Amino acid sequence: xxxxxxxxxxxxxxxxxxxxxxxxxxxxxxxxxxxxxxxxxxxxxxxxxxxxxxxxxxxxxxxxxxxxxxxxxxxxxxxxxxxxxxxxxxxxxxxxxxxxxxxxxxxxxxxxxxxxxxxxxxxxxxxxxxxxxxxxxxxxxxxxxxxxxxxxxxxxxxxxxxxxxxxxxxxxxxxxxxxxxxxxxxxxxxxxxxxxxxxxxxxxxxxxxxxxxxxxxxxxxxxxxxxxxxxxxxxxxxxxxxxxxxxxxxxxxxxxxxxxxxxxxxxxxxxxxxxxxxxxxxxxxxxxxxxxxxxxxxxxxxxxxxxxxxx
Numbered sequence: 336x337x338x339x340x341x342x343x344x345x346x347x348x349x350x351x352x353x354x355x356x357x358x359x360x361x362x363x364x365x366x367x368x369x370x371x372x373x374x375x376x377x378x379x380x381x382x383x384x385x386x387x388x389x390x391x392x393x394x395x396x397x398x399x400x401x402x403x404x405x406x407x408x409x410x411x412x413x414x415x416x417x418x419x420x421x422x423x424x425x426x427x428x429x430x431x432x433x434x435x436x437x438x439x440x441x442x443x444x445x446x447x448x449x450x451x452x453x454x455x456x457x458x459x460x461x462x463x464x465x466x467x468x469x470x471x472x473x474x475x476x477x478x479x480x481x482x483x484x485x486x487x488x489x490x491x492x493x494x495x496x497x498x499x500x501x502x503x504x505x506x507x508x509x510x511x512x513x514x515x516x517x518x519x520x521x522x523x524x525x526x527x528x529x530x531x532x533x534x535x536x537x538x539x540x541x542x543x544x545x546x547x548x549x550x551x552x553x554x555x556x557x558x559x560x561x562x563x564x565x566x567x568x569x570x571x572x573x574x575x576x577x578x579x580x581x582x583x584x585x586x587x588x589x590x591x592x593x594x595x596x597x598x599x600x601x602x603x604x605x606x607x608x609x610x611x612x613x614x615x616x617x618x619x620x621x622x623x624x625x626x627x628x629x630x631x632x633x634x635x636x637x638x639x640x641x642x643x644x645x646x
Contacts, residue, residue, distance in 0.1 A: 476515035500536035
């Protein structure tokens with residue numbers, strides 16, 4: 336697998352992220368009540384999307400009812416309910432690790448144990464003792480005999496503080512999924528470890544959307560093959576920008592108005608279709624909510640100004 340680093344991230348995207356992170360830091364200390372509401376909402380959204388990527392059929396609303404109100408949803412399996420409640424506990428555990436001086440093997444095994452708690456007690460918190468195949472890809476994970484040794488590099492990378500955090504978090508995710516250390520729960524664990532790395536580097540947590548599941552998997556496969564590692568780094572970077580936008584909107588002094596690309600096109604010389612293309616490339620500061628791209632007039636103006644266009 337080719338290395339993933341910050342140089343793979345589109346320069347214009349990297350510049351926007353740096354500016355927005357600096358802007359978010361300038362808002363500290365955050366209003367505690369606003370931050371609490373934001374984190375509660377984010378945790379539910381993260382739980383829903385991460386589980387949905389793995390095939391859980393609970394909707395976002397149903398996930399919220401399960402984890403916040405303790406309700407049982409008719410027609411859904413016990414496993415799906417446990418995946419939701421377990422993931423929420425795993426998020427809280429990750430947050431408890433953010434300020435820890437050194438992340439150790441027991442921390443990652445403990446995280447995995449929470450994810451599979453009461454679902455697969457024989458494998459929860461234990462490396463796999465068998466070979467595995469990953470459906471939909473030609474990639475073959477290493478022998479289970481090699482897993483403990485290979486995981487040493489994961490723990491080393493988790494504690495590294497050199498290099499650009501976004502590229503490093505993407506590389507950490509890829510390293511983990513390539514080893515595929517567990518029988519089940521690898522994807523959820525990988526995404527939470529990526530978030531742990533980002534949060535320890537001062538970034539808000541990120542969410543990989545269910546609506547972008549195919550793109551997420553495709554960029555992982557491309558990176559595993561070594562053919563094109565850049566898309567996964569940029570996929571992570573776009574998720575980081577989305578989180579920064581949401582945090583800025585929720586914690587800033589003035590909430591921003593997000594327009595659909597069709598509505599934004601009425602204020603621009605660019606059509607909605609072209610704005611969508613720019614959004615998918617990360618060239619313009621649009622944010623994806625579910626399946627729909629949205630943008631503020633400020634972000635639209637920033638792009639137009641960068642192109643020498645004055646509206």
